Amino acid sequence: DGGITQSPKYLFRKEGQNVTLSCEQNLNHDAMYWYRQDPGQGLRLIYYSQIVNDFQKGDIAEGYSVSREKKESFPLTVTSAQKNPTAFYLCASSHQGTGNTIYFGEGSWLTVV
Amino acid sequence: AQSVTQLDSQVPVFEEAPVELRCNYSSSVSVYLFWYVQYPNQGLQLLLKYLSGSTLVKGINGFEAEFNKSQTSFHLRKPSVHISDTAEYFCAVSARDNTDKLIFGTGTRLQVFP
Numbered sequence: 001d002g003g004i005t006q007s008p009k010y011l012f013r014k015e016g017q018n019v020t021l022s023c024e025q026n027l028n029h030d031a032m033y034w035y036r037q038d039p040g041q042g043l044r045l046i047y048y049s050q051i052v053n054d055f056q057k058g059d060i061a062e063g064y065s066v067s068r069e070k071k072e073s074f075p076l077t078v079t080s081a082q083k084n085p086t087a088f089y090l091c092a093s094s095h096q097g098t099g100n101t102i103y104f105g106e107g108s109w110l111t112v113v
Numbered sequence: 114a115q116s117v118t119q120l121d122s123q124v125p126v127f128e129e130a131p132v133e134l135r136c137n138y139s140s141s142v143s144v145y146l147f148w149y150v151q152y153p154n155q156g157l158q159l160l161l162k163y164l165s166g167s168t169l170v171k172g173i174n175g176f177e178a179e180f181n182k183s184q185t186s187f188h189l190r191k192p193s194v195h196i197s198d199t200a201e202y203f204c205a206v207s208a209r210d211n212t213d214k215l216i217f218g219t220g221t222r223l224q225v226f227p
Contacts, residue, residue, distance in 0.1 A: 042217040
């Protein structure tokens with residue numbers, strides 16, 4: 001089945017450690033996105049990529065990094081510079097073009113202790 | 114820049130009653146509008162979207178929304194809700210000239226009681 005796979009679903013890390021969240025899609029979508037979700041704040045865009053080897057900062061990119069070496073993959077690294085990393089992270093993808101639907105993965109819960 | 118306001122953080126309703134979830138947006142350019150639903154610990158699923166044409170948009174699970182340009186609103190409605198509709202609902206907007214960024218509201222928690 002086509003879709004977006006995020007892993008792991010749940011992740012615990014000690015403060016000060018970097019952690020990488022995986023996102024893979026087999027929908028042949030050009031664009032991929034990472035959102036962060038906090039209670040009562042909706043979704044906020046961290047990074048997005050329209051094509052391989054290119055990506056742009058979203059609204060809350062500080063403390064995060066990404067890469068887009070393959071069309072299917074868009075991993076997100078939460079670095080130790082991110083002050084409040086505990087959150088629900090959602091990966092998404094879409095075709096390029098106006099009004100196209102953005103499809104979401106199942107999300108990853110990151111808890112930093 | 115665009116912004117979205119969902120005025121109600123929570124909406125409690127009894128099963129089989131009608132419901133309306135409110136969404137207002139702000140934008141200096143023409144927009145596309147979306148409603149997504151999120152079930153607990155899951156990603157978001159598209160309910161419906163407005164791109165152009167008829168201002169009344171029908172989506173999945175019996176939901177519909179009406180685009181009102183003069184009131185800059187895109188309220189979501191369902192004539193009769195089920196227990197299974199209990200979820201978080203997000204309104205979102207993107208500019209027609211820059212669809213790479215989808216701006217979300219803070220969400221409305223719909224709680225359906227038997």
